[in-house]
Amino acid sequence: MKIVSLIPSATEIVCSLGLINNLVGISHECDYPQGIEKLPKLTKSKVDVNETSYNINENIQSILEKGLSVYEVDSELLQKIDPDVIITQSHCSVCAVSIEDVRKCLDLWLKKKPILIDLKPNYFKDVMDDILIVGEKLNTPNEASKVVEIINKEINVIKKKLNSTNTKNVLCIEWIEPLMIAGNWIPEILRISNAENVLIDSGKNSKFVSAGELSSYKFDIVIFMPCGFDISRTKLEIKKSNLDFHSLFKKKEVFVVDGNKFFNRPGPRLLESIKILCEIIHPDVFKPEPSLERWVAIKLSE
Numbered sequence: 001m002k003i004v005s006l007i008p009s010a011t012e013i014v015c016s017l018g019l020i021n022n023l024v025g026i027s028h029e030c031d032y033p034q035g036i037e038k039l040p041k042l043t044k045s046k047v048d049v050n051e052t053s054y055n056i057n058e059n060i061q062s063i064l065e066k067g068l069s070v071y072e073v074d075s076e077l078l079q080k081i082d083p084d085v086i087i088t089q090s091h092c093s094v095c096a097v098s099i100e101d102v103r104k105c106l107d108l109w110l111k112k113k114p115i116l117i118d119l120k121p122n123y124f125k126d127v128m129d130d131i132l133i134v135g136e137k138l139n140t141p142n143e144a145s146k147v148v149e150i151i152n153k154e155i156n157v158i159k160k161k162l163n164s165t166n167t168k169n170v171l172c173i174e175w176i177e178p179l180m181i182a183g184n185w186i187p188e189i190l191r192i193s194n195a196e197n198v199l200i201d202s203g204k205n206s207k208f209v210s211a212g213e214l215s216s217y218k219f220d221i222v223i224f225m226p227c228g229f230d231i232s233r234t235k236l237e238i239k240k241s242n243l244d245f246h247s248l249f250k251k252k253e254v255f256v257v258d259g260n261k262f263f264n265r266p267g268p269r270l271l272e273s274i275k276i277l278c279e280i281i282h283p284d285v286f287k288p289e290p291s292l293e294r295w296v297a298i299k300l301s302e
Helices: 008-016 053-065 075-081 099-109 124-137 141-161 186-192 231-240 259-263 270-281
Strands: 003-005 023-025 043-045 071-073 085-089 115-119 168-175 195-197 221-224 253-257 295-297
Touching: 003 008, 008 023, 008 085, 008 115, 008 124, 023 075, 115 124, 124 141, 124 186, 141 186, 141 270, 168 186, 168 270, 186 195, 186 270, 221 270, 231 253, 231 295, 253 259, 253 270, 259 270, 270 295
Parallel strands: 003 023, 003 085, 085 115, 168 195, 168 221, 221 253
Antiparallel strands: 043 071, 253 295
16 A cells, blocks of 8 residues: 655654555655655645745745645656555645645546545544544554554543642744744643643634733743744744744743644644643643753743
């Protein structure tokens, strides 16, 4: 079975099911687990990701307003690979290649009709269900059930450890400029970590807010987790931003996590995201292990 994954979370799901050797093509953003980097890249972005977060957002909005896709699919390479299965998503038009783009390629280029798997999680439960769905489609239902079972068992252990802790309010920032507050599965994994998300309920899309809107909300902790950025890039963007974060988050505990690697990928590593949250929010219960690979505390300069 030849599998093409056009979204990083799907690549991680496929590999968690023991099917890494069946992958024959991935997206340009797929970077985990180690060993997939040599696979053919079937996508590229029309946006220069080296721009500031403000300019990236402006460019994306301009592309979407014209009714275009943020990503391009290498149709000729897809035809050459001739996969049996293609996995992509219809959750977010700026996160990865959409199911519509894939269907266009199939109609124009591929003679056979591969199995299309469309992932569209909004809730944490949807992510677990997606693992089971992918397992069913790829004839590995037992492996998928085992992955989900392990995740749920670890979550139950985490919840027990948090029984006597106090709930904290946390503001999770998914984009720096303009400010976007994280939604979808983030409120749920916060709740698992005995914390409450600020502004957005579980399953609701992330949304842009003004700095003024935040002044009416109470929160204890701020976590920057921009989509597509690692910790070093996020720290740089915070420094370059026109927003006065020092005044906005004065006297708050502020942290930066690797949103690209963990929080923004709806796959098995959301479990690690929960562990990171627990270390940040409840350091008296979970031993803090900060690093540029996971999370760091930062001081916002005046």
